[in-house]
Amino acid sequence: MQKIVLNGITWGHSRGITPLLAVSQRYSELHPDVEIRWKKRTLQEFADFPIEELTKEYDLLIIDHPWVGCADATRCVLPLNEYLSADYLRDQQTNSVGLSHISYNYNNNQWALAIDAATPAASYRKDLLSDVPQTWDDVITLAKQGKVAVPAIPIDILMNFYTFCIANGAEPFQNEDEVIDEVTGIKAIETMKELYSVVDKKMFSRNPIAVAELMTTTDDYLYCPFAYGYSNYARKGYAEHLLHYTDVVSFNGKRLRTTIGGTGISVSAFSKHKEVAVDFAAMVTSGECQSTMYVQHGGQPGHRSAWTDTAANHLTNYFFTQVLPVMDNGYMRPRYNGYLHFQDHAGDPLQDCLEYDGDPSKALQEMNKLYQQSLSKQTAVTA
Template sequence: MTKKIQLKGITWGHSRGFVPMVATAQRYEELHPEVEIVWKKRTLQEFADKSIEELAGEYDLLVIDHPWTGHAAAKKMVVPFDDYLEREYLEDQRINSVGQSYTSYNFEGKQWALPIDAATPVAASRPDLLAELGLSLPNTFADVLALAERGRVAFSLIPVDVLMSFYMFCCSLGEKPCARAEEVVSEATGVKALQLFKSLADLTDKRFYAKNPFMVFEDMANNDEIVYCPFAYGYSNYAREGYARKVLHFHDLVSLDDRGPMISTLGGAGLAVSARSANIATAVDYARFVGSPSIQSSIYVENGGQPGHLKAWENDYVNAYTSNFFRDTLPALQRAFLRPRYFGHMHFQDHAGDIIVRYLRNGGDEQAVLDNINKLYRESQLIENVHG
């Protein structure tokens, strides 16, 4: 009996991250009996933090966060798909990118992962509670503050999400962060962003300093206190009947001022193939399978996935069983800010959120906060200069 080709994959441990990979692997094995694919999972924090270098030594397939792209390109720990997939396939992926999801894994002219999952912070609500209380969905940030004063608003206040939200406030005030080498953002924009952020954080229960986005949604679905989340990375799972105690509806972001809806920070996940794999060709073929529009619109999304292919987001069938999650939030994805991906940026991302969290919790001088994150930002660029 011929020994099977075995591929090992690592993804993150939520229904959105793990179940669709197992389902697509099962179907791929049925179509390719000579292949066996085993998926393992890690926590959301490990997903964001653990080095690709470590993971690429153990696994053939890696579901990665796009800020790792510059690191992956510099270390050549994952393979560029341009060297293995035909141009037509990659062009379809590019044309059907949800926002900048495809671009987020492109670095130095090469495609280091396929965007199988797309996400950005969007708003979420409990429509049943809003109706029961006679409340309307907020349209502006002022509306959100008014609802928060009633104790009905929550969002994630863990460090990495706080940093992403700080980026969002800056973008929504008209300035993209990290556009210059010496500072994250100008003093005027940074101070205003921090003050606006704190005005909302002060009205939010302290338990949300320990909750990531899906924990916020679990809280909303399983209790009857929070009726609205103004921004958190969207999870279509909670918009599906039967997944949680109550169905959540998801929406575009409110307006901060007369510039229109807020601009959040792109998230999502990409599927990469380890350069150390003994079966690169098979791993690439499986990645092609997962990223294809037909699988993204069927097996992948039906098993809890949040696809990265635009055709799935626009699919009537997909939207019908997700309370229109994809169509309603797509505008936020299309304008989302693509954060930096240079070699040393993960050092900045790992620590800058702690500085802003301390300010939100305890108050303090906004200029001192900006000085501290600017210092960290400059240090992170030196990491690239030394090791890149």
């Protein structure tokens, strides 16, 4: 009997690849006629190559939720609500980590299942820092001592811009004229300048993984106020020094709301083995698998049962219980078809403004142009 081979594409960090390899191996043991092969790409490669093109080559795809507007427009992945039971999807919704599950639902179709959940959270070296910042002023004080690391590549700065718009009183993307009103936008950028003007300039080339590596391989930095969390760095034996994760600080008396990330698993509409691919997706995102094999092999589950599981928290020095309040308070980005054009480019003028002490109003003008372009791309596809 000829084997069924499923090809999958994911991202090349231990959090992204290792648990998939483990669960796929077990799936093949349970279904000897099925083999699942995974290819890994860098996060940048994912950004540079349209996912809709990858659906022609791969049966299973690990995606980011802002892409689901494109999925809805192109129908290149399956609406999983047409393949999975209502009870299964109800369990996924009930056990969502923050807005993770609903972030893959667009126009009443479920384009992916939340396999992984993440949001920017604070992290620190417990062996070096006893007085963990609780307020924004505490962060700035520590940053001025040169002890704060923070990801400052364009995409991370943009995600934090959303956070500081909310902190200064308004959510972005509330109308089609501008990303945010000018008063709030300028306040947000000026607030961010307080931090980014005093951290080491090399942060402007560091993403969250690079910051976590920096903090766990050297003693130069004690604290990071917000970076997409990786439970791997909180696990004994993974890195030279452990990171401990905690809630983000308060700003004007309220906890910051960070911008949720994580990933979902989609099934290509072009797959020759749709039912098998859906069955695997359902297995790997089930509460049973997520709270056992998935988390045990380096995963950061999208199912709430794993986040509240005692063994999972012992394994990660309570990463999950510490970060869960941040997840539950998280902000969800837009997902309209065309948004990714904005996300791919809007961090550039923002980074220039923060790195070189530029004019916030000019940065906002450039961002608004990109916003209008992204909306016109949506119109062009749907017209």
